[in-house]
Amino acid sequence: MITKRFSRNVALILLASSLFASIPFVVSAGISRGSPDQAGQRIPIEEFLKKIPDAAAQWAEDRKRDLRDRPEAILELLGLEPGMRVGEAGTGAGYFTFFLSAIVGERGVVYANDNDAYMLAALEHYAKGSFGGLKNIVPVLGADEDPLFPRHDLDMIVLYGSFHDFTRRAEWLRNAKRYLKSGGRLAIIDGYYPDHGALTKEAVIELGSQAGYRLAFYKDCSSEYDLGEGGKGFRSNHVHILVRD
Numbered sequence: 001m002i003t004k005r006f007s008r009n010v011a012l013i014l015l016a017s018s019l020f021a022s023i024p025f026v027v028s029a030g031i032s033r034g035s036p037d038q039a040g041q042r043i044p045i046e047e048f049l050k051k052i053p054d055a056a057a058q059w060a061e062d063r064k065r066d067l068r069d070r071p072e073a074i075l076e077l078l079g080l081e082p083g084m085r086v087g088e089a090g091t092g093a094g095y096f097t098f099f100l101s102a103i104v105g106e107r108g109v110v111y112a113n114d115n116d117a118y119m120l121a122a123l124e125h126y127a128k129g130s131f132g133g134l135k136n137i138v139p140v141l142g143a144d145e146d147p148l149f150p151r152h153d154l155d156m157i158v159l160y161g162s163f164h165d166f167t168r169r170a171e172w173l174r175n176a177k178r179y180l181k182s183g184g185r186l187a188i189i190d191g192y193y194p195d196h197g198a199l200t201k202e203a204v205i206e207l208g209s210q211a212g213y214r215l216a217f218y219k220d221c222s223s224e225y226d227l228g229e230g231g232k233g234f235r236s237n238h239v240h241i242l243v244r245d
């Protein structure tokens, strides 16, 4: 049942994206964190928004990213339902956020957190330009050590491809627990790469247990993907679902 509903929601997003090129479904692949100008200073957000890829270009990039990331296979493991309250952390410009938004639907809400105001500005910009508005997405500017979600009854907190960038992981996990309802779950979905801050299953279990979570589910969703002309790439992606002790 969940699978059918999930598949329908994701299929609808992708169908809408492919049918309506004028309102493409965009995400963050072309945007890097921070936006220094030549002198290393950050430019005004309005300037930044003029420099990022336009919606159509971003849409094309993100559909390529889908082939590598296979978000539908990941989302299906999360057990999300319409009406749920989800906090996403390290949301960037919204690659995963728009999927989450579609699944929880109009009765649900996605609090989209990042510690970088530029990323949240890009998220809002793309949501308005290509997703029909923010809808049920609420941007939340967090601190390095605390997502600062505005409520304490979240069903799930999701980190998609972001936790490896967090500099204060242990503290962040302890603080994040306060925003989950009793029995709430926290999903860390990330690649294991040497330059990804030594993120491994063992590290997630250790950090989680220190912060008062236990690992309830784990799956290696890594896969090869086609680079064209016979070439193959490898996408490392691991799903860890932690529950509050």
Ligand SMILES: C[S@@+](CC[C@H](N)C(=O)[O-])C[C@H]1O[C@@H](n2cnc3c(N)ncnc32)[C@H](O)[C@@H]1O
Residues within 6 Å of the ligand: 027, 028, 029, 033, 089, 090, 091, 092, 093, 094, 095, 096, 113, 114, 115, 116, 119, 142, 143, 144, 145, 146, 147, 160, 161, 162, 165, 166, 167, 168, 172
């Ligand atoms: C590699 S990007 C991934 C963005 C997005 N999830 C995606 O897959 O496209 C990592 C994001 O995490 C954010 N980030 C890093 N440390 C953070 C923290 N402590 N709290 C919230 N966001 C953070 C960065 O600003 C960046 O937008």
